[in-house]
Amino acid sequence: MRVGLVYTDTNKNTRNISIDPHGTKQMNKTVEAIKLALENKNYEVIMIPADIDMLTRIKNANVDVIFNACTGIRTKKEQANVVGMLELLDIPFVGSSLSSHIFGLHKEISKVLFRKMGIPTPNSQLFYNADMKLDGNLRFPLIVKPEHEGSSLGIDEKSVVYNEKTLYEKVREVINTFNQPALVEEYVGGREFTIGIIGDKELKVFEILEVIYSKMETNFMTVSIKAKDAAGFECPANIDEELELKLKDYAKKAFRALELRDYARVDVRLDKFNNPFFIEINTLPGLEPGYSDFPKMAEKSGISYDDLIEELTLLAYNRR
Ligand SMILES: Nc1ncnc2c1ncn2[C@@H]1O[C@H](COP(=O)(O)OP(=O)(O)OP(=O)(O)O)[C@@H](O)[C@H]1O
Ligand SMILES: [Mg+2]
Structure with missing residues (x-):
């Protein structure tokens, strides 16, 4: 199988580096890792930098499926533009549709959809x-x-x-x-969790990950804690079964509320009475091995990085 790997060419990334100091490094490492995982699984990988000429390049490359690892060309919002372009082709690609990305990118729109589905979210x-x-x-x-x-x-x-x-x-x-x-x-200041979901018609929820802020300067994820990967984590999170089932059920509802596909990561916090509040849903969660939460949760659920990348690729391929 020939897989087109669409990625952000960070040489062309004109985004102000002081706004996102960590982003470029993370993007490059992630793309390298996905390429290697696909090659380990014996797929042929064709690298496609995301830009305005990419559709012609993808057509000429004659690929069976596209792995979209582009988290935006200049801005995060452009991750939707890239998906919008991919939708013009008749080739299946990993990840959600354009409209779902827009719902997820705009936190306020996600929250409106959460509320409609009865999923608690902060006022x-x-x-x-x-x-x-x-x-x-x-x-x-x-x-x-x-x-x-x-x-x-x-x-x-x-x-x-x-x-x-x-x-x-x-x-x-x-x-x-x-x-x-x-x-x-x-501000909902209790325990914080993130929940990984994979699937299309059938959904699978990974082991839940708790973010641990002990010895941190704040009790929430700042840009510097995130970039330094300084917070601790526990996966599977140490929670009782009732809360676990509730979180997983809401997470799946959130996935459906935004009509997502293939994978997503949902962030949630508890209030002081342990009631969950859903903060946001990431429609293109980070996939950097050893750093991003999504592959960490997959691994703790018994799915290696290579298997994860293959599973995502096959979810898309099976839609052809
Ligand atoms: N309403 C809230 N109550 C408590 N903490 C919050 C709230 N909103 C955001 N946070 C904190 O800020 C962090 C980042 O917020 P959020 O997840 O909305 O942003 P993001 O930049 O899209 O995150 P990601 O890195 O997951 O893409 C959260 O992980 C959480 O620690
Ligand atoms: Mg978040």
């Missing part, structure tokens, strides 16, 4: 500018984050705010730096 308000009035129903502490970023970009020690003054400072900073609305959410 929130979207700020298009820093002159908007704070919704009186929201209770401090609040967390301020960019509406459509990932890898904890825009989240630092000052992102959790306790009064209106610091709230508006952060809202202004996020809007100006990321050129997008700021999402203000009630």
